[in-house]
Amino acid sequence: MKEIKNGSGDITIQLYGAVYNSNLLELYSAFGPEFVKYIDGDFALVLQDRRTNVMVVAVDAFASKPLWLKYSENDLIEVFDYPAPGANEKLRANTYKTYCNGYFGSGSSVSVSNVVDWDLTQNVKTYDKWIEAFEESIAKRTKDVADQLFIGLSSGYDSGCIACELKKQNIPFEAYTLIANENMLIIARRQAFHRHNYYSYQITKQEYLDYSNYVINNGVDYECLTNHWRGSDVIQWKYNYKFDKASAGDAFVCDMGNRAARSIMLSGQGSDEIFSDYGQAGRQHYSQSQLGGLFPDDLASVFPYGNFDKGTMDAYIAKTEFIGRLYGVEARYPYLDVDLVQEFLHLTPELKNANYKAPLYEYFARNDYPFDKGVKEGFGANRNLIQE
Numbered sequence: 153m154k155e156i157k158n159g160s161g162d163i164t165i166q167l168y169g170a171v172y173n174s175n176l177l178e179l180y181s182a183f184g185p186e187f188v189k190y191i192d193g194d195f196a197l198v199l200q201d202r203r204t205n206v207m208v209v210a211v212d213a214f215a216s217k218p219l220w221l222k223y224s225e226n227d228l229i230e231v232f233d234y235p236a237p238g239a240n241e242k243l244r245a246n247t248y249k250t251y252c253n254g255y256f257g258s259g260s261s262v263s264v265s266n267v268v269d270w271d272l273t274q275n276v277k278t279y280d281k282w283i284e285a286f287e288e289s290i291a292k293r294t295k296d297v298a299d300q301l302f303i304g305l306s307s308g309y310d311s312g313c314i315a316c317e318l319k320k321q322n323i324p325f326e327a328y329t330l331i332a333n334e335n336m337l338i339i340a341r342r343q344a345f346h347r348h349n350y351y352s353y354q355i356t357k358q359e360y361l362d363y364s365n366y367v368i369n370n371g372v373d374y375e376c377l378t379n380h381w382r383g384s385d386v387i388q389w390k391y392n393y394k395f396d397k398a399s400a401g402d403a404f405v406c407d408m409g410n411r412a413a414r415s416i417m418l419s420g421q422g423s424d425e426i427f428s429d430y431g432q433a434g435r436q437h438y439s440q441s442q443l444g445g446l447f448p449d450d451l452a453s454v455f456p457y458g459n460f461d462k463g464t465m466d467a468y469i470a471k472t473e474f475i476g477r478l479y480g481v482e483a484r485y486p487y488l489d490v491d492l493v494q495e496f497l498h499l500t501p502e503l504k505n506a507n508y509k510a511p512l513y514e515y516f517a518r519n520d521y522p523f524d525k526g527v528k529e530g531f532g533a534n535r536n537l538i539q540e
Contacts (some may be wrong), residue, residue, distance in 0.1 A: 153233070161204040166287040168233055169217040170484060172292040185250040188267050192292070196243075196483050198231045210248030213268040214461050214488045216423060216469055219243045229283040229423040234372045234474075235468040245461040268490055272451045276499050279514040286515065287487035290317045293418060294325075301325040302414040305350070305406035306531065307338035308523055309512045310420025314486055316521040318418075319346060325418075328408045329467040330355065330401050333532035341522035355404060363407070367393075372474045379463040380439040387439075391464075393471035401533025402471065405481040415481055419472050422487040423509065425465045427496060429530070431457045432508040437528045440464050451497065 156165040158177050165176050171193035179187035180199065188197070188210040196217035199208040209231055211219055220239035222230040229251070232239050243249070250263045285346045294301060301318070305311045305327040318325050325540075329339055329352040343350050377388040381534035393399055409417060424430050431437045431445030459465050469485075476483045486529075487493070496504070496511060507513040508526045 157263075164200050166198040166231075167195060168219070169193060169212075170196065170293075171195055172295070175205075178343040185263075188248045188540055191267075194293075194483075194488065196233070198215050203436040208248060209243060209251075210267060211243050211245060213246045213354075213493070214331060214465060214469065214485070215243065215245035215247075216473075216485050216488055218466075218470060218473065221348040233524060235374055246468070261306075269454070271494065272455055274449075274451055274498060274504075276495070276498040277442070277500055277503065279503065279511050282492065282511040283497045283515055283518070285489065285492040286313070286486070287317060287321070287510075289492050290314065290323070290418075291321060292489075293484045293486055294318070294321075294323050296415050298324045298468070299366050300414050300416045301418065302409040302412065302416070303418050304402070305329050305342065305515070306529075307335035308344070308420075308527075309421075309509050309516075310423040310487065310520060311341065312523055313512050313515050314418050314420060315342065315346065316515070316519050320519070324410070325534055326351070327415060328353065328405050330533060331536055332401060333535040334527060335524050335527070338522050338524050339506075345522065347375040350494060351408070353404070354536065354538055355407075356389065356540050358405075358540060360400050360537050361536055363442070367399045367475060367478065368395070369401050370478055372477075373474075374470050374474065376467050376470065377463070378440060378467050379442070379459055381436070381442050381458075382439070386442075393467065393474065396471060397534045398531040399471060399475060401531050402475045403478065404533070406476055406481045410479040411457075411482055417476060417481050417483050419483045419485050420487060421468050421472055421485055422465060423482075423512065424528075425459045425461075425463075426487065426493055427511060428509045430464075430528075432489055432526065432528075433505070438530075445508065447501050449501050451501075485532065510537065 155165045171191055173192035179190050185208045189389040194216040196211045196219045204210045220232045220235050221241040224237035226496055236263045246267050248267055252261045303311055303314055305315050327350045331354045371394055375390055375392045377389045380389055429441050429443045431441035432448040436444050440459055472483045504510055
């Protein structure tokens with residue numbers, strides 16, 4: 153958390169995450185509480201203006217830096233970046249709250265607003281703007297921090313596009329592959345493409361258990377609900393990241409970054425939820441797919457679809473954030489960039505549905521980067537372990 157103050161100290165901002173475009177105090181001076189609508193970043197914040205008795209609590213469009221609120225008996229509010237005891241309200245994604253007239257007590261007023269108002273017009277007939285937005289999303293998240301960057305690189309789409317773009321922009325980074333259940337032909341071709349600072353590992357069963365137990369014993373306690381579909385029926389399942397098999401793998405990758413004195417990880421989180429809905433051509437890859445990856449002509453009729461900004465989006469962001477903190481790692485999310493997501497929403501249904509994760513498919517094709525067409529394989533960190 154970073155604290156920002158104005159010269160007199162009567163305006164303070166507690167910033168979680170990173171902002172890429174503006175001076176927050178200048179934005180607040182120009183726009184008041186609505187300043188959060190103009191922030192470009194992976195962020196959450198708490199602003200207190202003691203001159204006007206205004207408090208603003210905000211998370212970005214996908215709550216990539218989660219916040220919880222606790223209302224105490226003396227009419228005060230406490231804000232936490234973890235589910236502290238008594239902090240029973242998690243600020244939902246794409247939300248900012250403005251507290252006026254003394255902040256909290258019986259004389260206060262509270263307004264709740266969206267940070268982003270999505271435009272659901274589907275009229276763009278080329279992937280060009282999406283690809284430009286992706287290039288910019290990588291550039292802004294890596295400016296002045298290249299010596300701190302790392303990624304976990306699988307044989308899948310999401311990390312592959314990130315790695316390719318980092319290479320194109322000549323941005324130094326390290327990549328760590330946990331062999332697990334990856335397509336080793338794709339991994340070998342990616343290693344040949346990158347050549348330097350790309351490391352592959354196969355861990356033992358005991359190492360897997362050690363990482364898993366470390367997360368279970370030391371991670372923040374958090375459980376949430378995820379949305380799943382059987383036909384038109386919606387089922388909610390409880391999810392606890394501590395018992396996700398991928399968590400040990402995530403911990404391993406963060407540990408490798410930490411050992412290399414690298415503290416900023418570019419995460420592929422959000423691509424499944426936004427660009428494919430965990431499906432393809434009307435077929436579910438996983439039960440958390442509402443549309444089967446088939447986007448309709450009337451997007452408004454299903455928006456926000458599936459787990460676009462809740463459910464598994466919430467669950468897997470929490471997993472990334474809480475595991476990263478165990479190793480002093482800050483996660484940044486190129487696929488949750490507002491401009492990038494908006495460009496996807498603008499694509500015609502035909503372009504959205506042309507291929508699995510169609511804009512990423514197009515990006516691979518244009519850049520001749522190795523990928524496994526149409527394949528979705530979850531992170532099976534418990535697979536292919538060395539038996540001691």
